[in-house]
Amino acid sequence: MTTPPQSGQEPDTHVPAExxxxxxxxxxxxxxxxxxxxKEGYRRKPGQFKEIWRRFKKNKLAxxxxxxxxxxxxxxxxxxxxxxxxxxxxxxxxxxxxxxGAHWFGTxxxxxxxxxxxxxxxxxxxIVGWSVMLxxxxxxxxxxxxxxxxxxxxxxxxxxSTDVVLAFPYLIGAILIVxxxxxGIITVIVALVVLSWPTAARLMxxxxxxxxxxxxxxxxRSIGASDSRIVVRHILPNAIAPTLIFSFSHIxxxxxxxxxxxxxxxxxxxxxxxxxxxxxxxxxxxxxxGKSHLWVFPSAAIVITTLAFAFVADGLRDSLDPxxx
Amino acid sequence: xxxxxxxxxxxxxxxxIVATFLIYLGLFILGDPFSSSxxxxxxxxIQDALRAKFGMDKPxxxxxxxxxxxxxxxxxxxxxxxxxxxxTMIGTALPNTIRLAFAAIVIExxxxxxxxxxxxxxxxxxRDVFVTVITTLAIGLPVFVIGIGLRSLxxxxxxxxxVPRSFxxxxxxWQEIILPAFTLAIVDAAFVARLMxxxxxxxxxADYIRxxxxxxxxxxxxxxxxxxxxxxxxxxxxxxxxxxxxxxGALITERIFEYQGVGYLLxxxxxxxxxxxxxxLVVFAVLVFIVMSTLVDILYAYLDPRIRLH
Amino acid sequence: MxxxxxxxxxxxxxxxxxxxxxDDLRVHFNTDRGIVKAVDGVTWHVEAGETLAIVxxxxxxxxxxAMSILGLVPSPPATFPTGDIRLRGRSIRKMPEKQxxxxxxxxxxxxxQDPLTALNPVFKVGDQISEMIRVHQQVTxxxxxxxxxxxxxxxxxxxxxxxxxxxxxxxxxxxxxRAMIAMALANDPSVLLADEPTTALDVTIQAQIMQLLEKLxxxxxxxxxxxxxxxxxxxxxxxRINVMYAGRIVETGTCDDVFYRPQHGYxxxxxxxxARMDRSRQARLxxxxxxxxxxxxxxxxxxxxxxxxxxxxxCSAELPPLESVNGGLHRAACIHSDQVALAFAERTAE
Numbered sequence: 001m002t003t004p005p006q007s008g009q010e011p012d013t014h015v016p017a018e019x020x021x022x023x024x025x026x027x028x029x030x031x032x033x034x035x036x037x038x039k040e041g042y043r044r045k046p047g048q049f050k051e052i053w054r055r056f057k058k059n060k061l062a063x064x065x066x067x068x069x070x071x072x073x074x075x076x077x078x079x080x081x082x083x084x085x086x087x088x089x090x091x092x093x094x095x096x097x098x099x100x101g102a103h104w105f106g107t108x109x110x111x112x113x114x115x116x117x118x119x120x121x122x123x124x125x126x127i128v129g130w131s132v133m134l135x136x137x138x139x140x141x142x143x144x145x146x147x148x149x150x151x152x153x154x155x156x157x158x159x160x161s162t163d164v165v166l167a168f169p170y171l172i173g174a175i176l177i178v179x180x181x182x183x184g185i186i187t188v189i190v191a192l193v194v195l196s197w198p199t200a201a202r203l204m205x206x207x208x209x210x211x212x213x214x215x216x217x218x219x220x221r222s223i224g225a226s227d228s229r230i231v232v233r234h235i236l237p238n239a240i241a242p243t244l245i246f247s248f249s250h251i252x253x254x255x256x257x258x259x260x261x262x263x264x265x266x267x268x269x270x271x272x273x274x275x276x277x278x279x280x281x282x283x284x285x286x287x288x289x290g291k292s293h294l295w296v297f298p299s300a301a302i303v304i305t306t307l308a309f310a311f312v313a314d315g316l317r318d319s320l321d322p323x324x325x
Numbered sequence: 326x327x328x329x330x331x332x333x334x335x336x337x338x339x340x341x342i343v344a345t346f347l348i349y350l351g352l353f354i355l356g357d358p359f360s361s362s363x364x365x366x367x368x369x370x371i372q373d374a375l376r377a378k379f380g381m382d383k384p385x386x387x388x389x390x391x392x393x394x395x396x397x398x399x400x401x402x403x404x405x406x407x408x409x410x411x412x413t414m415i416g417t418a419l420p421n422t423i424r425l426a427f428a429a430i431v432i433e434x435x436x437x438x439x440x441x442x443x444x445x446x447x448x449x450x451x452r453d454v455f456v457t458v459i460t461t462l463a464i465g466l467p468v469f470v471i472g473i474g475l476r477s478l479x480x481x482x483x484x485x486x487x488v489p490r491s492f493x494x495x496x497x498x499w500q501e502i503i504l505p506a507f508t509l510a511i512v513d514a515a516f517v518a519r520l521m522x523x524x525x526x527x528x529x530x531a532d533y534i535r536x537x538x539x540x541x542x543x544x545x546x547x548x549x550x551x552x553x554x555x556x557x558x559x560x561x562x563x564x565x566x567x568x569x570x571x572x573x574g575a576l577i578t579e580r581i582f583e584y585q586g587v588g589y590l591l592x593x594x595x596x597x598x599x600x601x602x603x604x605x606l607v608v609f610a611v612l613v614f615i616v617m618s619t620l621v622d623i624l625y626a627y628l629d630p631r632i633r634l635h
Numbered sequence: 636m637x638x639x640x641x642x643x644x645x646x647x648x649x650x651x652x653x654x655x656x657x658d659d660l661r662v663h664f665n666t667d668r669g670i671v672k673a674v675d676g677v678t679w680h681v682e683a684g685e686t687l688a689i690v691x692x693x694x695x696x697x698x699x700x701a702m703s704i705l706g707l708v709p710s711p712p713a714t715f716p717t718g719d720i721r722l723r724g725r726s727i728r729k730m731p732e733k734q735x736x737x738x739x740x741x742x743x744x745x746x747x748q749d750p751l752t753a754l755n756p757v758f759k760v761g762d763q764i765s766e767m768i769r770v771h772q773q774v775t776x777x778x779x780x781x782x783x784x785x786x787x788x789x790x791x792x793x794x795x796x797x798x799x800x801x802x803x804x805x806x807x808x809x810x811x812x813r814a815m816i817a818m819a820l821a822n823d824p825s826v827l828l829a830d831e832p833t834t835a836l837d838v839t840i841q842a843q844i845m846q847l848l849e850k851l852x853x854x855x856x857x858x859x860x861x862x863x864x865x866x867x868x869x870x871x872x873x874x875r876i877n878v879m880y881a882g883r884i885v886e887t888g889t890c891d892d893v894f895y896r897p898q899h900g901y902x903x904x905x906x907x908x909x910a911r912m913d914r915s916r917q918a919r920l921x922x923x924x925x926x927x928x929x930x931x932x933x934x935x936x937x938x939x940x941x942x943x944x945x946x947x948x949x950c951s952a953e954l955p956p957l958e959s960v961n962g963g964l965h966r967a968a969c970i971h972s973d974q975v976a977l978a979f980a981e982r983t984a985e
Contacts, residue, residue, distance in 0.1 A: 164343045169570040172610045180351040256467040286477040299470040307465035532752040541739035630802040
């Protein structure tokens with residue numbers, strides 16, 4: 001809605017725009033993210049990061065999630081130093097032992113210390129999670145931006161490719177790729193990236209499309225900025241938000257996917273103490289008393305990790321654009 | 326509407342062609358599916374029979390067409406393990422998967438829709454907060470954690486059948502289906518509830534709801550007809566896609582509960598490197614998914630007339 | 636009121652009462668920023684066949700007061716500390732919800748600003764109008780459908796047979812508003828509340844819509860309450876005007892009264908900031924300085940005084956009552972109304 005139009009045959013009698021300001025709600029003291037005064041939609045300024053961070057902190061769940069993620073990262077990085085035992089060291093004399101002073105989480109069916117195994121699993125999960133997130137975002141953002149900005153046949157090809165990839169149910173697709181290229185952590189990462197980039201690309205394309213017609217883009221074009229410059233400097237910073245949020249929330253999905261695959265015996269080799277593997281090993285002992293530690297601890301690890309990343313992603317979404325809530 | 330349907334169908338067919346080709350590429354070209362490798366040794370007579378059936382000695386084009394033909398006529402050959410006719414194996418397992426899929430969908434819709442509507446209509450009250458919290462947690466639980474948990478806690482207790490159990494134990498289908506169906510339904514129900522709540526909250530703020538009230542409609546009609554019809558659209562999309570995935574086989578859940586559906590079949594086949602079983606199941610899962618996605622798109626256009634112009 | 640009169644019973648109809656009457660209505664919202672007084676003591680009435688315009692900026696309370704009539708203001712968070720709304724002397728507010736609902740769409744109907752969002756996008760237009768009829772009258776589907784076709788024709792929609800099966804997004808803006816009008820008038824209401832009916836439309840379409848409303852009003856003797864910020868619309872189509880500011884009526888009178896002899900600082904400001912074609916050489920346009928107040932912190936005394944060029948100390952002391960200068964129906968809530976009138980006369984003489 002723009003300025004109020006005049007009424008047909010009468011002399012020009014419309015009320016000036018300033019008299020029509022809505023002040024039912026007092027304006028928010030903090031300015032909105034994209035669209036700061038004169039430099040509308042320019043690259044995010046450092047001041048905006050503070051603003052985003054402030055909003056993020058307000059969300060208790062997200063903040064807790066962030067702390068948990070930080071702890072997990074630390075665990076992953078200093079991993080060899082904090083595992084009481086070598087996670088792969090087997091001790092066939094002491095298998096499936098319940099938790100006790102020597103082994104805080106007990107031992108698994110190969111006699112490996114479960115606590116060390118779980119910690120090792122953190123490292124694995126985070127490596128896979130972050131790799132998938134970063135790589136799929138890289139590919140998705142690049143292709144999505146090109147697709148949205150260029151349009152025409154480039155757009156068609158990229159979109160058709162996303163259609164084909166998205167035609168595969170997530171697990172089936174992953175299984176297929178791993179079947180073809182063999183087991184291994186790298187294959188799992190590749191498989192998950194292949195399955196994740198289409199959604200990232202579509203989100204990026206969507207926001208690129210809507211920003212492509214924005215006025216500041218027109219302005220940049222009119223002063224002769226080249227296409228790539230426009231995309232990178234003007235569109236990208238603003239369009240990237242939905243994709244960023246999606247990719248972040250996708251970390252948990254990737255970790256669960258990897259665990260699911262190894263649970264089914266695919267992907268990560270069975271002798272590596274990855275959470276999915278550990279749970280798979282626990283299946284024969286499910287109804288046996290005293291052995292519940294075998295599945296409870298890895299499951300808890302997965303749930304905590306997934307929830308932590310999910311909360312952070314939620315918080316990110318709320319703080320990047322409060323209106324989305 | 327008709328033109329829209331045709332466009333979507335054409336699009337779906339193209340995707341099917343490309344997808345099946347990719348599967349073919351992966352499984353047949355990048356590796357001989359019928360050779361002995363690694364741990365598996367395949368009796369030579371089966372190997373020859375399969376190679377003949379899939380035309381492996383003929384030129385690639387013929388191979389590809391034979392593969393397509395076999396896939397679509399249900400002629401899958403014989404499996405490695407027990408020399409059974411693959412299509413019969415699939416035929417026995419499929420109805421179980423279908424039953425499980427629909428059971429899960431029904432449960433998740435009932436729970437999810439109710440929870441979502443109640444939460445939206447009584448926003449910010451205790452009921453709403455309760456639903457929001459529960460759904461947030463449920464979404465963080467992977468399906469196999471839930472499945473494992475339920476199996477370790479409940480299998481063999483009361484009406485829940487023992488897992489694992491031997492073939493000789495007869496269990497009525499409705500007993501067998503409860504735990505796996507709930508495992509599948511819990512997370513999806515949480516999604517449905519959130520979707521419905523969010524969608525309904527947005528819809529309830531819309532101008533046309535105000536108009537509906539201004540017309541003197543009862544609150545029940547305003548919510549039950551005007552608001553519901555608009556809010557349900559994203560839920561339909563999500564559920565349809567969910568159903569498509571489930572019909573292809575809920576791999577993990579079926580594995581956990583040893584539920585004799587196509588998912589379990591596929592999982593076992595993978596560990597046995599039993600390619601004659603793997604290939605048709607993968608193709609089937611993908612096909613079903615594409616079909617469901619297309620149906621969902623068409624249904625969406627029916628529900629939201631604004632899309633038809635697209 | 637004389638002391639010996641018996642108290643009026645507002646639960647039954649009173650033939651001598653005005654058709655629709657709003658009596659000292661207050662609508663307050665409880666927000667975390669304090670109490671927002673969206674409507675703060677508003678009294679007016681409208682008779683059959685006349686058009687009352689309620690003019691004001693966004694946030695002046697004009698829409699909220701109209702929506703309160705139909706009970707469309709969600710409560711909580713709204714409260715109604717005082718006030719009554721009466722249809723033919725019978726209190727609407729005291730009616731149970733079920734009875735109020737019977738009035739909505741039957742006795743009192745409303746059309747809204749943006750017909751695209753005001754119509755349900757997933758139902759056919761014909762079905763939505765038909766619903767309006769069948770909720771209030773016992774008619775069969777077929778008869779309702781016939782009636783819808785007639786209505787579509789009456790509001791000037793060509794090809795009603797085709798249009799009845801179409802969806803709102805397939806209509807043009809003007810046609811959508813016509814359809815809304817058809818829907819509002821389907822049960823022949825006595826009062827039509829029109830909330831910014833032309834704001835979202837093109838200029839030429841605006842004129843058509845207003846003409847349509849006038850024609851229908853003539854035919855059915857409907858009372859129309861026209862809520863708008865567009866003074867031009869008001870000048871050509873209203874009989875009487877209420878000027879609202881910060882939830883109160885600051886001036887009321889006939890069109891001529893208010894347009895040619897304004898008596899409130901705000902009305903003066905509004906009229907002076909307009910460019911007018913009937914002046915040979917434009918005098919300086921005088922915008923109103925400042926911004927409208929936040930409705931949770933309305934200035935004491937006259938709410939307009941911080942922005943008013945005629946304001947004095949006395950203006951912030953007490954809220955001026957809405958009263959007339961010469962005893963007629965033209966009233967203003969301003970203690971300096973004579974000054975205002977004088978200043979305006981000088982301006983127009985330029």
